[in-house]
Amino acid sequence: MEYYLVKWKGCPDSTNTWEPLQNLKCPLLLQQFYNDKHNYLSQVKKCKAIIPKYNSKALKPAIAEYIIKKAKQRIALQRWQEELNRRKNHKGMIFVENTVDLEGPPSDFYYINEYKPAPGISLVNEATFGCSCTDCFFEKCWPAEAGVLLAYNKIQQIKIPPGTPIYKCNSRCQCGPDCPNRIVQKGTQYSLCIFRTSNGCGWGVKTLVKIKRMSFVMEYVGEVITSEEAERRGQFYDNKGITYLFDLDYESDEFTVDAARYGNVSHFVNHSCDPNLQVFNVFIDNLDTRLPQIALFSTRTINAGEELTFDYQMKGFGGVSLDSIDHSPAKKRVRTICKCGAVTCRGYLN
Structure with a gap:
């Protein structure tokens, strides 16, 4: 049976628990989990690294570490986006995105x-x-x-x-x-998005x-x-x-x-x-x-x-x-x- 390590919202890491898939009622978080896993493997392939045959039922430590960092980044960027919109005094909304x-x-x-x-x-x-x-x-x-x-x-x-x-x-x-x-x-x-560029220019701004x-x-x-x-x-x-x-x-x-x-x-x-x-x-x-x-x-x-x-x-x-x-x-x-x-x-x- 597949188990997933769950970080409970508002609780310290010491309360993390392993849960079977049937207990997870969070399709968005699961989709983000699979997307992050796929993105990491894609990046490794682009670096022409040798990837051993991947066992989908067991995460490699490097992949698990990346997924955790990505989740923390997503939370930090969401909080920053909320702060920016609290501080602005204009009609246009500000969004933040980093898929790079x-x-x-x-x-x-x-x-x-x-x-x-x-x-x-x-x-x-x-x-x-x-x-x-x-x-x-x-x-x-x-x-x-x-x-x-x-x-x-x-x-x-x-x-x-x-x-x-x-x-x-x-x-x-x-x-x-x-x-x-x-x-x-x-x-x-206008609604604008601060986004991470893929050409080495750091952050940029695009119109939505x-x-x-x-x-x-x-x-x-x-x-x-x-x-x-x-x-x-x-x-x-x-x-x-x-x-x-x-x-x-x-x-x-x-x-x-x-x-x-x-x-x-x-x-x-x-x-x-x-x-x-x-x-x-x-x-x-x-x-x-x-x-x-x-x-x-x-x-x-x-x-x-x-x-x-x-x-x-x-x-x-x-x-x-x-x-x-x-x-x-x-x-x-x-x-x-x-x-x-x-x-x-x-x-x-x-």
Whole structure:
């Protein structure tokens, strides 16, 4: 008779028991067990290892160890997914998936919804004036009075070219929450999945629903630090092969966004030399041109299941770029190899 070692929910390992199949009323867990066993054997075969004739009625210790690790990982990722959805302040749900390896949630990452200023940096998030419109799409809203075009068309697609700043209606404006000039404020509207990539790029982000072209997808947020501090951190990040520094040099180069420890879903978006997301500078309540918010818009229709990417060295949008700190001879930095696989790949991220 076949017996299965059962870990009882909420109980310590000391209470584990061996149970016959007839006692197990958990088809989902059993299916996961068989899937994990199959995946392990498939991985071993890919490594061209010699596999002895497998006895389905007895698990090899290595297989049993893998299944236990996979079960613990699945629980950890589910808890992380629940935590992310508790912390987010937008409509779109966040899912987590890893069918590639045993990597669990990042140990030193904290989800935030907006910029986190480093000590000594002040973010003034209170506008001094706003519009008095009842319908900003048809009236001459305050951005238009300042010579700035309304950024969207009637179906909420961005219509201005990259490099043009977006001035949004703010907390001082009299228009309502459904104003067509309040798209970024509503946050991510799409369900997205943080998933483990199979090409060696670590975690990535894919959309679970279709995204129309020129639509707002997400903001890039993190810790706001000085450019001097960014230069110091950049040396450390380069040695680890990670890239999370985003220069805010729309009009000056005083500040940088660091999403290494603090960030949102955008923390996990990978680079591509042929991306499907484009960066725009956005001003809402904070009109300080040194501190624009960074919004990512789709450059084309993105189908469900497709990975989201943007170019870390994207140009032509007001000077904003990821990890583009000056490579001076005195502080020559390690170049990170690009793995995007695009036909137009430049070979390096920086």
